[in-house]
Amino acid sequence: MSHKTPTNIITGFLGTGKTTAILNLLKHKPKNENWAVLVNEFGEIGIDGALMSEQGAMIKEVPGGCMCCTAGVPMSVGINLLLRQKPDRLLIEPTGLGHPKQVMATLTSDQYLPYIDLHSTITITDARYFADEKYTSNDNFQQQLAVADIIIANKTELASASQNATMTTWLAEHDFSSRLVHTSKGEFDIGLLDEVVKSIPSIEIDEHHHHHASMEPQFAIPPNQAFVRKENKGQGYFSCGWLFGPEVTFPFDDIFSLFSDLTAERIKAVVNTEKGCFAFNVADGVVSVNEMTLEGFESRMEVIDNQLMPWDQLEGILLTLAGLSQK
Numbered sequence: 001m002s003h004k005t006p007t008n009i010i011t012g013f014l015g016t017g018k019t020t021a022i023l024n025l026l027k028h029k030p031k032n033e034n035w036a037v038l039v040n041e042f043g044e045i046g047i048d049g050a051l052m053s054e055q056g057a058m059i060k061e062v063p064g065g066c067m068c069c070t071a072g073v074p075m076s077v078g079i080n081l082l083l084r085q086k087p088d089r090l091l092i093e094p095t096g097l098g099h100p101k102q103v104m105a106t107l108t109s110d111q112y113l114p115y116i117d118l119h120s121t122i123t124i125t126d127a128r129y130f131a132d133e134k135y136t137s138n139d140n141f142q143q144q145l146a147v148a149d150i151i152i153a154n155k156t157e158l159a160s161a162s163q164n165a166t167m168t169t170w171l172a173e174h175d176f177s178s179r180l181v182h183t184s185k186g187e188f189d190i191g192l193l194d195e196v197v198k199s200i201p202s203i204e205i206d207e208h209h210h211h212h213a214s215m216e217p218q219f220a221i222p223p224n225q226a227f228v229r230k231e232n233k234g235q236g237y238f239s240c241g242w243l244f245g246p247e248v249t250f251p252f253d254d255i256f257s258l259f260s261d262l263t264a265e266r267i268k269a270v271v272n273t274e275k276g277c278f279a280f281n282v283a284d285g286v287v288s289v290n291e292m293t294l295e296g297f298e299s300r301m302e303v304i305d306n307q308l309m310p311w312d313q314l315e316g317i318l319l320t321l322a323g324l325s326q327k
Contacts, residue, residue: 005087006117007091007116008089008092009100009104009118009121011094011144011148012144013138014266015126015265016124019093021122021188023186024185025091026052030088041302047302076106092107096140099140100144101147119193119197120193123144125144126159128163131163134306140235142174145174146176148178150196155284226244226248230243233308236306238307241302241303246272248324250272251321252273256289259280264282264303264304264305268281270292270300271299276291277295279292
């Protein structure tokens with residue numbers, strides 16, 4: 001590879017709208033360019049890659065926790081595979097519970113100096129989070145803001161004037177001087193990707209202890225099973241994901257009701273229903289639905305919460321909706 005690939009980190013905490021923002025960027029990228037996306041998810045069942053697959057980008061998923069763990073091996077493997085395809089731009093979406101400083105350290109290391117040209121690091125946030133100590137006291141939440149060249153305050157239509165004022169005050173009090181852009185539905189000018197790059201400080205990779213990211217997605221369903229279930233936990237959060245074979249169909253209305261009733265902090269799913277394949281995205285108690293054109297696709301669901309939920313009970317409901325007998 002004789003040229004450096006323009007690369008952007010798109011980071012942000014759980015539920016702020018990172019994936020939606022990347023989908024919008026892919027829709028508005030120059031038609032003559034091929035973009036690649038490295039997607040890192042806290043859960044073991046990859047969802048975001050499926051959501052992005054219709055946009056024609058080259059996708060590589062690293063599920064199961066922070067991709068910079070295990071000496072950065074999962075992240076490096078993913079980056080190398082994508083760079084070999086010579087993309088015109090590389091977008092990296094770390095998990096909302098990941099360590100952005102370590103991701104940046106990898107991208108600016110001697111290993112990638114000849115191949116990666118790090119452009120704007122964009123942090124997606126939500127003004128409503130700044131009044132909640134659960135978020136503002138979280139080290140990853142603070143790291144994501146600290147590494148940002150540009151902070152995108154997403155979902156402005158949901159934030160009050162006082163919540164926006166609280167965010168502005170908090171950022172000023174903590175010396176976050178990055179440019180602040182207000183937007184909704186993850187939409188912002190694609191030009192921001194190349195607008196600003198701070199001087200990059202020397203970053204040491206700290207030791208941190210939680211579940212290591214998988215080298216490859218654990219998507220294989222054994223021949224004698226209709227589904228697999230994967231769990232993960234770390235940094236005060238728990239996740240459980242299910243992967244169902246393409247022959248399994250869920251009733252749309254019932255799965256929508258189930259996702260509406262769950263109190264989990266975050267739910268993502270791509271589900272085969274009798275009405276077709278749909279993507280479900282649940283944040284702030286609101287269920288968003290988008291129709292997909294995927295065929296023969298394995299349904300995937302991921303639930304994340306800061307409390308351990310009754311996964312067995314939830315699995316029983318899913319099996320009943322799917323018409324599968326429970327053991």
